[in-house]
Amino acid sequence: MQKNQIVELEITDLSYEAMGVAHYEGMTIFVNNALPGEVVKAKILKVKKNFAFAKIEKIIKESPDRINVKLNQWVQTGLASLAHIKYAKQLDFKRNQVVNLLQKIHMDDVKVDETLASPEEIGYRNKAQVPVREVNGQLEIGFFRRHSHDLVPLTNFFTTDPEIDRVLVAVCDILRKYKVPAYDEIHNKGEVRYLDVRRSKATGEIMVILVCLHRDFPELLEVAAEISQIKGVTSIILNHNPKKTNVILGKKDYVVFGEDHITDMIGDVKFRISPQSFFQINSLQTPRLYNLAIEKADLKPSDVVIDAYSGIGTIGLSVAKHVKAVRGMEIVKDAVKDANANAKLNGINNAQYVTGKAEEIMPRWAKEGLKTDVIFVDPPRKGLTPEFIDAAVETSPKKIVYISCNPATQVRDLQLFKEKGYKFDEVAPVDMFPQTPHVESVVVLTK
Ligand SMILES: C[S@@+](CC[C@H](N)C(=O)[O-])C[C@H]1O[C@@H](n2cnc3c(N)ncnc32)[C@H](O)[C@@H]1O
Numbered sequence: 394m395q396k397n398q399i400v401e402l403e404i405t406d407l408s409y410e411a412m413g414v415a416h417y418e419g420m421t422i423f424v425n426n427a428l429p430g431e432v433v434k435a436k437i438l439k440v441k442k443n444f445a446f447a448k449i450e451k452i453i454k455e456s457p458d459r460i461n462v463k464l465n466q467w468v469q470t471g472l473a474s475l476a477h478i479k480y481a482k483q484l485d486f487k488r489n490q491v492v493n494l495l496q497k498i499h500m501d502d503v504k505v506d507e508t509l510a511s512p513e514e515i516g517y518r519n520k521a522q523v524p525v526r527e528v529n530g531q532l533e534i535g536f537f538r539r540h541s542h543d544l545v546p547l548t549n550f551f552t553t554d555p556e557i558d559r560v561l562v563a564v565c566d567i568l569r570k571y572k573v574p575a576y577d578e579i580h581n582k583g584e585v586r587y588l589d590v591r592r593s594k595a596t597g598e599i600m601v602i603l604v605c606l607h608r609d610f611p612e613l614l615e616v617a618a619e620i621s622q623i624k625g626v627t628s629i630i631l632n633h634n635p636k637k638t639n640v641i642l643g644k645k646d647y648v649v650f651g652e653d654h655i656t657d658m659i660g661d662v663k664f665r666i667s668p669q670s671f672f673q674i675n676s677l678q679t680p681r682l683y684n685l686a687i688e689k690a691d692l693k694p695s696d697v698v699i700d701a702y703s704g705i706g707t708i709g710l711s712v713a714k715h716v717k718a719v720r721g722m723e724i725v726k727d728a729v730k731d732a733n734a735n736a737k738l739n740g741i742n743n744a745q746y747v748t749g750k751a752e753e754i755m756p757r758w759a760k761e762g763l764k765t766d767v768i769f770v771d772p773p774r775k776g777l778t779p780e781f782i783d784a785a786v787e788t789s790p791k792k793i794v795y796i797s798c799n800p801a802t803q804v805r806d807l808q809l810f811k812e813k814g815y816k817f818d819e820v821a822p823v824d825m826f827p828q829t830p831h832v833e834s835v836v837v838l839t840k
Contacts, residue, residue, distance in 0.1 A: 394420060394445055398437045401453070404429050409490055411475050411830045412446075422447050426468055426477055428456040458482040467551045470536040473828035476551065480827065484508040487822050487832040494804045495820070508822040508832075509685070512677040517827060518553040519657070519676045520591045522641055523561060525568070527575040527583070534565045534588060542578065552828050557590050560599055560623055564588055567619045571612040581637045584610050589632070589641070591666065592625065593657035594676045600628040600655045602668050604642060608633045617649040628652045630668050642669065654731070659683065662710050664735050670728040671704040675825045682823050682833065683711055686769065686794050689821075689837040692716050696766035699758075699790075700744075701751050701781075706732030708769050708796075709744055719744035720763075722754040752777075755784035765790045776802025779809060786813045793838040798825070800834050810838050 394400075394417070402415035404427045413427025415435075421444040424435050432454040435447035458479045467473040475483045487508045495503050511517055523534045526544040533546040548562050568575075568585060576586040589602035601620055608631070617629050629650035634643030646653070646668045654665040657672065660680050666672045673679040686708065692698070692715050700709030700721035705728050709719040713736070723729050723746060732746035747754060751772070765788040770777060776799060785793065793815060797803035800820075807817060815838040825833040 394418065394437060394440050396437055396440060399450060400435055400437065400447070402427075402433055402435050402447070404431045404433065407486055407489075409493075409830065411478075411486065419443075420445055424449060426474075427452075428459055428478065430454075430456045431459075464547075464549065464551070466536070466545045466547060467828075469538060470545050470547075471539040472536045472547075473551050474539070475830060476828045480510070480514050483827065484510055484824060486830070487824060490832050491800050491804075491820050491822055491834055494800050498804060498808060500804075503817065504819045506819065506821045508824050509678075509681065511675060511824045511827045512681075513675075514827045515551055516553065516555050517675045517677065518550075518557070519594060520589070520672070520674050521550055521553045521557050521561060522587055522589045523547075523550065524587055525565075525575045525585045527577070532565065532569050532573070532575040532585075534561055552826075554592055554594070556599075556625065557592050560590050560592070560601060560626065561588055563623050564590075564601060564603075564620055567616055570619075571616050573610060573612055573616060576606055578637070581606070586634060587641050589668070591655060591672070593655055593666075595658035596656050597625050598627045598655040598657075599623075599625040600630065600666075600668065601626055602630045602632050602642075602646075603649075604632045604634050606635060608645075608647070613649065621650045626651070628655055632668060659707055659711060662707075662735075663738050664705055664707060664710075665731050665738065666705060667727040667731050669725055670731050671725070673707065673825065678823065678825050679707075682796070682825065682835070683708060685821060685823065686796055686835050687712055689835065690767045690769070690792055690794050692767060697764065699755075699765050699768040699785075699788075700746075701755065701768060701770045701785075702772045703732055703746055704728050704771075706735050706744065706746055708771060709746075710735055710739060710741055713741045713744045716767075717743065720758070721746040722749055722751050724748070724750055752781040752784075755781050755788075759784040759787040763788050767791065768793045769796065770794070771796040772802075774799040774802065777806045777809075782806065782809045782813070786810070786815070789840075791840055795836045795838065796833070797836075798831060798833050800832050803834060803836065807836060807838070815840055 404413035406414040413424040434451040439446040535546040574583040577583040587604035696716040703721035729748040
């Protein structure tokens with residue numbers, strides 16, 4: 394097999410990154426955007442030892458699950474790489490990922506629920522982080538083409554709240570008007586690297602973060618004055634990121650207008666959110682995810698609860714009024730500040746959050762003799778560490794509720810809990826990220 398060769402392929406499966414999978418002359422071929430059941434003429438792009446990558450030249454037999462997407466760029470940029478698949482099939486794809494992972498470790502007897510659909514299939518994101526670059530001599534916002542840093546200019550981000558798209562376009566116009574330079578990542582020059590916009594559906598408050606190479610730039614005050622006139626904007630922040638790095642946010646935030654946070658609501662609990670704090674991005678699906686986790690926890694008024702990897706305390710503060718005490722930990726200092734402020738804001742006085750690595754704090758608490766009833770964990774994609782798992786088990790929780798955005802690391806960690814005497818018989822996938830391959834899932838472990 395050679396690069397640029399054209400081959401006819403029958404697609405038999407979808408990879409976990411949602412690429413069509415075919416087999417040809419003993420090789421596995423991953424075909425961009427092809428769907429199971431389709432027959433395609435494909436051009437080979439890259440050949441490795443046992444596998445190759447290809448792109449569709451022509452669809453000979455089309456899948457009934459295919460949607461003709463209005464803007465190809467949504468799929469090409471990876472912004473919405475499942476947008477060409479009917480939503481019901483996206484939900485199946487996510488469930489199948491969990492089923493396949495469990496099969497690999499011979500846990501076929503675990504029940505995998507149907508994926509809980511998101512109330513909104515598009516326009517659901519309450520936050521956008523979009524790169525700003527110069528394209529053909531003009532400052533543009535958009536999204537990077539998949540596996541590259543080529544900016545594809547966009548004004549409709551499809552999965553983002555349309556009110557946020559409106560703000561992104563308006564800010565882009567203001568930056569052009571004042572001739573503020575876009576960031577040039579090759580030479581680490583220019584100014585605006587990203588626009589980061591958050592909006593609360595509940596309060597309508599909008600935060601605009603200009604991620605900049607410098608702490609200040611000559612047109613900043615005029616630019617901020619105009620942005621502050623955009624309907625809904627209550628906070629403008631300059632985030633200073635001077636480094637040559639792919640990390641989006643720098644460490645320092647400077648308030649240029651209004652508040653240093655916005656306020657949002659989950660159920661009847663209010664949350665202040667600072668620029669560096671994590672907040673679930675699907676506003677309507679989040680309370681459904683938490684309710685599922687909380688129902689499974691079956692909490693009692695006498696329970697001592699841990700909210701690990703707590704962010705701004707969204708899970709712990711949602712349950713604090715129904716239990717004896719909540720303790721939580723989180724690595725981002727500003728998020729912990731938000732979590733403790735959020736307890737006060739909601740008249741909650743039995744919840745306490747501390748800053749630190751969960752894998753260090755949990756062993757400390759266990760050593761101090763802490764006993765717990767329910768532990769909620771909601772780690773980042775890399776999952777838990779063995780140190781955390783050992784210490785969590787040492788506090789003898791009756792239940793551990795594991796919320797994860799990466800079923801592969803979740804399944805790995807569940808095996809460790811199993812070795813320590815905890816069992817689980819069900820996984821509940823939840824779609825927090827429609828149009829993307831990401832899967833969220835909830836598992837309850839009992840002793
Ligand atoms: C998926 S988020 C969940 C946050 C929160 N539970 C929620 O639903 O909004 C994971 C959180 O873990 C934090 N984090 C990452 N690594 C950590 C670590 N080693 N120890 C504690 N927190 C960590 C992140 O800053 C982030 O806020």
